[in-house]
Amino acid sequence: MDVYFCESCGHLQLLDVVDPEILFRDYVYVSGTSPSFVKHFQGYAEDCIARFTPPLGSLAIDIGSNDGTLLQFFKAAGMSVLGIDPATKIAADATARGLETWPEFLNAELTSRIVREKGRAAIVTANNVFAHVDDLAGLTNCIQALLDEDGVFVFEVSYAADVHANVLFDTIYHEHLDYHTVGPLVPFFERHGLELFSARRIATHGGSLRGYVQRAGGPHKTDGSVAALIADERGRSLDTAAGWSEFADRIDRLGRELSLLLGDLKKQGKRIAGFGAPAKATTLMYKFDLDKTMIDYIVDDSPLKQGLFTPGKHVPVVASSHIAEAWPDYMVILAWNFADAIIANHREYLNRGGHFIVPLPELRIV
DSSP, X not given: OOEEEOTTTOOEEESOOOOHHHHHTXXXXXXXXXHHHHHHHHHHHHHHHHHHOXXXXXXXXXXXXXXXXXXXXXXXXXXXXXXXXXXXXXXXXXXXXXXXXXXXXXXXXXXXXXXXXXXXXXXXXXXXXXXXXXXXXXXXXXXXXXXXXXXXXXXXXXXXXXXXXXXXXXXXXXXXXXXXXXXXXXXXXXXXXXXXXXXXXXXGGGSEEEEEEEETTOSOOOXXXXXXXXXXXXXXXXXXXXXXXXXXXXXXXXXXXHHHHHXXXXXXXXXXXXXXXXXXXXXXXXXXXXXXXXXXXXXXXXXXXXXXXXXXXXXXXXXXXXXXXXXXXXXXXXXXXXXXXXXXXXXHHHHTTOEEEEOSSSOEEO
16 A cells, blocks of 8 residues: 655555545444544534524535434535435435435536536535545545535535544555645645635544635635645644655654564464554554464454454454453554543453553553
8 A cells, every 4th residue: 555645746655556446335434433522523514604694594514424324414504415325225304304415426517416306506515525535636626516605515524634643554555545634735625616715624534634715706704724734734743745754754653663562472472452443553564563473362342343353464353342252461452542432431450450552553461
């Protein structure tokens, strides 16, 4: 898996693209099962409505709408809503709950149909989607066509500045094609008749960017936030290949530290397991060469993952009850962004002499 940096515009993206039909048609993640994300999307909708005061009955479109968690709050505020999401089952379930969702990928033909049947939108949103699309230019043309004259496009993506600062390299996997900073987005939107007039940092997913976009010459004035973020990115050298080479060096250093630690523990006869089997664990395990010789098994609380194996490395994924059956002296928290919650929920393991290893953003033992 190769990440490429464009020395012309400063954009960062994967070279290889997996067919989105494979990735998204049978998607299993749903936002509504996470109370924190439900609350996040409620605040998101309230922010948009308070800031842009869309007329009652005007249209809100969510691209990659998942189970309609965000749309339900726009609907509750009196807006007409439409979701676009290729995950067939999730889209059908959302529609059955009164949140009309078309099970499609957005393209020019579908855009024309939406405008013909529904009209243009006061608000278009795309959350954790704007980094998932190979033809970003084509998608942006569709968004421009969907927007009403005074409409606003609001998007959230994982912010590459946070990826860089906190060594979040394991968020780099095939579902995430683009790693966005603000600098390249400004001229990109301009080329499509749009303007990024405001941007802010959001805490979700280890650090995200929320951008606000309008048609060129729209009613909203640039508020200074875009220029401030670009200046910060330049200060961190995120607009240079050298800045990302330094990022790679930090990843390698952390890998060496973890490898030395686990190797020493194995020499001492210690048993080591893992905790958490998120998608990003595959990136971490391959980059840091964690396999069955290092990790006996991985605990995950999701029944959907138990009884399966990690991709490629084939480490078994089991329920947390397995800890008592095959006691590990150390557990590497692979879902390390949830380390504090995992540690808090498993104090008994610590009280009985167990140790947690948190590999990122700095290696530490609890």
